[in-house]
Structure formats: C-alpha cells, structure tokens
Amino acid sequence: MFFLWAPVSLFLSFVISHTWSVQMSWDTWRTEPRNQGDEFEKPNSQPHIVFILVDDQGFRDVGYHGSEIKTPTLDRLAAQGVKLENYYVQPLCSPSRSQLMTGSKNVIDTTCHPSKALKSQQVSDPHWPSTLHHSSFPAQLPSTGKCHASPEAKRSRLRYPYGSGDYYSHYKCEGPGMCGYDLYEGEEAAWEQDHGLYSTVMFTRKAISILASHNPRKQPLFLYLAYQAVHSPLQVPARYLERYKGIPNLHRRKYAAMVSCLDDAILNLTLALKRYGYYDNTVIVYSSDNGGQPFAGGSNWPLRGSKATYWEGGIRAVGFVHSPLLLNKGTKCRSLVHVTDWFPTLVSLGEGTLDEDLNLDGYDVWESISEGYPSPRQDILHNIDPIYIKAKNGSWKAGYGLWNTAIQAALRVGHWKLLTGVPGYSDWVPPQTFSSQRLTNRYHNERIRWDRGKSIWLFNITADPYERVDVSQHYPHIVKKMLMRLAQYNKTAVPVRYPAKDLRSNPQYNSGVWGPWYKDEKEQEEEQYNNFFTNHLGKTSWKDKSKNRKLKRKMKH
Structure with a gap:
C-alpha cells in the first residue's frame, strides 16, 4: 500500500517549517495515544526499522569524533546505542546504495563501475524491500529521499532520482542545456507537492507523515530515509550559519551548518517515533554513504584520503545503531561491518526469510552489534x-x-x-x-x-x-x-558494462524532468500520439510550467 500525505495538523504541532522544535527533549515529550489502535490490541513482536542514510558526511563530521560541528542528537543517539567504529561503505554514492539494497558487492552484481552503477543495475536482483514484504511488513515499504541506485526507487513516496541538485528548487544540471527537475512523488514528478522547501526539512516532514498515518501496534514498519544532506551544493537556511561565524572558511562554515540542520532533523524524527508509539520497539540505523569531500567542506581527519578513494577516509563511515532492543547499549562495536551486511541483518531482524540461493556477500551481524559477539565477517x-x-x-x-x-x-x-x-x-x-x-x-x-x-x-x-x-x-x-x-x-566478476552517455536522457526530451527515459517502439508511438494532441490542444508546456514556478519562488524569497 502507498502511504498518503498526512493532514498538516498531524505534524505541524512538532515540526515547524522555520523554527524546528529542537528545544524539547525526547525524555519529556508528552506521548499521546494517536494512531496506536485499540489499547487491548496485541503489539507486534517484530521491531520497526528506520534506516537513515546521509550523503557525504565525513568521518570527523560528528561531535563524538571530535568535530567542531555540534551534533547533540547524533551524539546522544550513538552514546545510548552502539557506535560502529570498524564500519565500511563504498567510496561513492551509487555503489554504496546498490550494495545496501542487494547485499551484494559491485564486482559481483554487475554494477561494477561506480559511475555507471545506476545504468547497469540488474532489475532482477533481490532487494530488501521485495524480501521484507514477504514477512509482515507492508507490501510497499515506505521510503523517502535520495535514490541514486535502486530500481525499487520508483516506489518511494517523495524522492530524488539523483539527489545532487538545488536544495530548494530541486533542479539539477549536468551541464549547459542539460537541466531538469529532480523531485518525484511515487512515479510522477512532484510539481504539485513541491513547495520549495529545503530538502532536509521536506524529507523529514514526509517521513513523519508516514509515521503519523501508520498503526505501529498493528503492523511493523520499515522506513528508509535517505537524505540529500550533506552533499553539495552547499546550501542551508541562514539561521544555521549564525552558529558557525567563527569558521573562516566559507565551505566549511556552510557544511557545518548543513550538518547541524541534519542533526535537528534527526531530533524531530526521534520525537515523532516517541509521539506515535514506535520508539520502544524500533531499531534505528544511521550511516553515511561514503567519506567526506574536503574540497566541499567535509573532513575525514585523522583518516587518509577522501570520497572517491580507497583510502580509509573514502570508505570508513560514520555509523551507529540506536534501539531500546539492544542488549549492550552504550558500547562501541569494533568488529568488521560492511554496508552489504545490512541486507541479511535487517531481513533477519524483521523475521523475513532469505533464500539459500541468493549468494549474498553480506552477513547477519546483529549479534555482533547488540551483544558484542565476534563478527562473522573476516574480509x-x-x-x-x-x-x-x-x-x-x-x-x-x-x-x-x-x-x-x-x-x-x-x-x-x-x-x-x-x-x-x-x-x-x-x-x-x-x-x-x-x-x-x-x-x-x-x-x-x-x-x-x-x-x-x-x-x-x-x-x-x-x-x-x-x-x-x-x-x-x-x-x-x-x-x-x-x-x-x-x-x-x-574470477567471479562479470564483464563491466560501461555504456556511453545517451542524449535521450536529457530532461528537455522528457517533460523537463530527470528520470527513466528509455522507451521501446510501442511506448514511443504512444508518446508521439499523446504529444500530437497535447500540442494542438494548447496545453501549457513543461518550459512554461518551469518558468512560472521559478517566478513564484523568487517572489516568495
């Protein structure tokens, strides 16, 4: 099932578009019995799972790693959970996301070359959404945020196909004459739902609306929240910049402010988990998708290298697990953990089943995280x-x-x-x-x-x-x-597929939006037929829509 937008009244009480209710502690949050069903209804034994994936956060760019950036929420969640201090991802966005979704390494699952991972992913590969829904989880697992890898992405509620465009207008340019709109609601461009909100705020609101519309006692929930932050371009609401006047480098100052905004977003999400009755039976996983980029304000110190490299600074990530269900809270996990391990770990935690013939590269590492057992992973x-x-x-x-x-x-x-x-x-x-x-x-x-x-x-x-x-x-x-x-x-690798750029992917040929563009002959005939009537009936073109929307936003700002 799809989760619809919740009425504004359901979440404006604790998510305010310009002020964010960050002064309130989740320890003192007043829980109301909303959307929790019958009080005598038997609660789920399966935990709710919230997976938070952030973009380009450097190893040092969190308070508990000694950063000058203030991240009180992340610090507290990590301190009360388990910090993953030997945790690895891939050096770029798409490979990390494809491996997260499939539990398989790029060299084996045919997404061999990072820069072409999005084009070469096998649609037939098993993904954790399709695996988890065979359990008691919803058939359409709610997700929101940046995709940049998965064929399952079209099922996301509110999403960026690519996720490196403007944080407010949600437009992305790949070069002169190759710009387009990069925000979807489900399978359609989100023209009507887009109010020009800063993406960190927008995705958090959407996630909270999903929590508000679901009954946590009736059915377990898997929520995948993939933020655009803190990837470039370096954009952030001005009020966050005020906190970092002492940082002379403009890139670092903006980056620090973006991380603080992200920290506030995680606080609001945590408060919502408490308010709507999820928290006590929820596992929260927090992860960056790769190392930070120093030339865009990120820091991996004292690790060597940066994003897009195989030095530790490119692949050792910020990560932690927070949950009341953890047995060894307040600890550090120094066992080897890799991004492919989340697939089998979370499917098993959600009481799903894994076919023996999947040949996953990931391991179930829950006991290593929760109880401190040695990791089954050795390489x-x-x-x-x-x-x-x-x-x-x-x-x-x-x-x-x-x-x-x-x-x-x-x-x-x-x-x-x-x-x-x-x-x-x-x-x-x-x-x-x-x-x-x-x-x-x-x-x-x-x-x-x-x-x-x-x-x-x-x-x-x-x-x-x-x-x-x-x-x-x-x-x-x-x-x-x-x-x-x-x-x-x-010897297990398949030949690399590295197709040349195809000009048909240009948004100007696809209603002004980024997204799936390949069409077979029948689809092309239908599109030509529809375009004929659209043009002759004088409907507004995407260019006019785009122009009008930009003018409206300029008036707002």
Whole structure:
C-alpha cells in the first residue's frame, strides 16, 4: 500500500517549517495515544526499522569524533546505542546504495563501475524491500529521499532520482542545456507537492507523515530515509550559519551548518517515533554513504584520503545503531561491518526469510552489534576496477605474477589491507586546513610524494588506522596471499558494462524532468500520439510550467 500525505495538523504541532522544535527533549515529550489502535490490541513482536542514510558526511563530521560541528542528537543517539567504529561503505554514492539494497558487492552484481552503477543495475536482483514484504511488513515499504541506485526507487513516496541538485528548487544540471527537475512523488514528478522547501526539512516532514498515518501496534514498519544532506551544493537556511561565524572558511562554515540542520532533523524524527508509539520497539540505523569531500567542506581527519578513494577516509563511515532492543547499549562495536551486511541483518531482524540461493556477500551481524559477539565477517573486497588502470608502474611483475598491480583494487582481510593501482587522492587533511579562506591552498595538507611510483601498499589497519606506514616490503608473504585472494574474487566478476552517455536522457526530451527515459517502439508511438494532441490542444508546456514556478519562488524569497 502507498502511504498518503498526512493532514498538516498531524505534524505541524512538532515540526515547524522555520523554527524546528529542537528545544524539547525526547525524555519529556508528552506521548499521546494517536494512531496506536485499540489499547487491548496485541503489539507486534517484530521491531520497526528506520534506516537513515546521509550523503557525504565525513568521518570527523560528528561531535563524538571530535568535530567542531555540534551534533547533540547524533551524539546522544550513538552514546545510548552502539557506535560502529570498524564500519565500511563504498567510496561513492551509487555503489554504496546498490550494495545496501542487494547485499551484494559491485564486482559481483554487475554494477561494477561506480559511475555507471545506476545504468547497469540488474532489475532482477533481490532487494530488501521485495524480501521484507514477504514477512509482515507492508507490501510497499515506505521510503523517502535520495535514490541514486535502486530500481525499487520508483516506489518511494517523495524522492530524488539523483539527489545532487538545488536544495530548494530541486533542479539539477549536468551541464549547459542539460537541466531538469529532480523531485518525484511515487512515479510522477512532484510539481504539485513541491513547495520549495529545503530538502532536509521536506524529507523529514514526509517521513513523519508516514509515521503519523501508520498503526505501529498493528503492523511493523520499515522506513528508509535517505537524505540529500550533506552533499553539495552547499546550501542551508541562514539561521544555521549564525552558529558557525567563527569558521573562516566559507565551505566549511556552510557544511557545518548543513550538518547541524541534519542533526535537528534527526531530533524531530526521534520525537515523532516517541509521539506515535514506535520508539520502544524500533531499531534505528544511521550511516553515511561514503567519506567526506574536503574540497566541499567535509573532513575525514585523522583518516587518509577522501570520497572517491580507497583510502580509509573514502570508505570508513560514520555509523551507529540506536534501539531500546539492544542488549549492550552504550558500547562501541569494533568488529568488521560492511554496508552489504545490512541486507541479511535487517531481513533477519524483521523475521523475513532469505533464500539459500541468493549468494549474498553480506552477513547477519546483529549479534555482533547488540551483544558484542565476534563478527562473522573476516574480509571485505572494497573493489576491483578493471577499467581504471592508471598506475604507470603497475605490472604483473610487481604483483609477483599473481596480479596486475596497474588495476585499481582494495581488499581487507582481518587486520590487513592491500591496495593496488592508484587508490586516489592520498593526502591527510588536518583541521587547520580549513582555517584558510581557500580550500585550494594545500599548505597545511600532509602530502606523501615518495609513493608516486608505487602500485602496491599493505597496512595493518588495526595498528595503523591512518595508513601512515606501508609494510608491503616487510611482509611479502601476506602480500602474495592477498593478491591471490584478489585473483579469486576477480574470477567471479562479470564483464563491466560501461555504456556511453545517451542524449535521450536529457530532461528537455522528457517533460523537463530527470528520470527513466528509455522507451521501446510501442511506448514511443504512444508518446508521439499523446504529444500530437497535447500540442494542438494548447496545453501549457513543461518550459512554461518551469518558468512560472521559478517566478513564484523568487517572489516568495
């Protein structure tokens, strides 16, 4: 079933568009018996699951990792839950999201090349929405926010197909003459539902309306809330910028303000979970999709590298689990956890079933998180990219005849991490870098020049989480074993599909919106037929609609 917009009166009492009710503590929130059904009705044994995925939040960009950014809500939720301090994702948006949804790695599930993951995803791959609904969860699992990967995305309530456009107008440009509207309600462009709200506020309101319209005692709820924040462009309501006047770097100041706005959003969501009777039986998972981008204000210090790299700064993520159902609250989980593990973990937690022939790469890690047991996961294939072979000194010889080290690849096994090829931007970016007005000034960055001619690295991540001491020359037997493991993984990969850009995807050919654009011959004939009558009946074109909407918004601001 689809969840409709709730009446404004249901949630304006605690979500105010311009002030956000952040002064109230959830400990003192007055719970009212709304939408909870008959008080004698037997409650669900299955927990509600709320998965919050944020975009481009750096490892250091949360209060409990020592940031100057104030995140009291995230700090408290994490402190009362379990902090995931050995938690990994992929270095870019789409691969992390596809692996989250399928429980499979890109190198195996055919979304091999990150920049083309959205185009090459197999629609037939199992997704956790289709798996969970065989349990007692709704057939249409409510989700809202940025998609950027999943074929299930069209079932989302309010969503961005791509999610890196303007936070207010919800337009995205890929270049001159290639701009379009990027907000949907279900399968249709959300022209009528769009009121020009800042996306963090908009998605939170939508999530709360879903909570308000559902009976938590009658049926378990899975809510997937994928924020656009804190991805560029760096936009934020002015009142949040006031908090960070002391940060001279404009990018960092705006980024910090966006994180604070996000923190307020999570507070309002948590208050709603309490108000509507979900909280005591809910598992909240919080995760970033990749590391932060220093050139857009993010910080991964003291980790090395940034988003889009296979250094720890690109793939070790902020993450925690908060729930009254946790057995070991207030702890840190240092067991190895990967984004693919959420698929089997949450399906099992929701009492769903997993077919034996799925061949998932993820593991059920609930006992590791909740009770502190060792993780069943012992290794992570971060990636193998056979297209990216830019290491000039890479060769089969450097790989002991076992692996061509020109290929970009990264593998973690136990304490050890191996990288080959060109792992990406490798600087450490300390906090003082942001004291200058321009991020292009790298004077404060710690730069490594002696490894430019290298094509293979080995680190003991447990002893050296900041990747400062390459020990590949000291442990050649470990290097050889891990190169053999890479070669074994590579045998399971399918050929990379990396299609060229197709101009038919331009929004100007698709009613001015981003979204699915491929049509077979029958669909094209029907569209031509409909367009003929539309043009001759003189209906307003998408260009006129777009122009009128922009004029209205300018008048509002």
